[in-house]
Amino acid sequence: MADVIMDYGMMEEMRQAFAAASQQLGDNLSGLNLIGGLVDGGALVGKGGQKLSDLINNGIIPFTKQLQEKMDELAQDVDGARAFLEEGDSTAASRFK
DSSP, X not given: OOOOOOOHHHHHHHHHHHHXXXXXXXXXXXXXXXXXXXXXXXXXXXXXXXXXXXXXXXXXXXXXXXXXXXXXXXXXXXXXXXXXXXXHHHHHHHTTO
């Protein structure tokens, strides 16, 4: 059976990438909420404004929130896996001392 070697630095980079993506999505949500508020406040009236408002509030914002939650989940999963594997490596190494 081949040895499995985990690159913990790469796992940390993955966690950071997922966390950064989540942060960016949070920033996007702030912008979308601002745009939605402007449209709802009368910046764009009529059918076009209503369609844009519906799209932002009922489509883009909920989807972006779901995506942000998934990025947070993945960051936590990768960090948990890294910690578990590091603990396993430490336990295994201690048996050979």
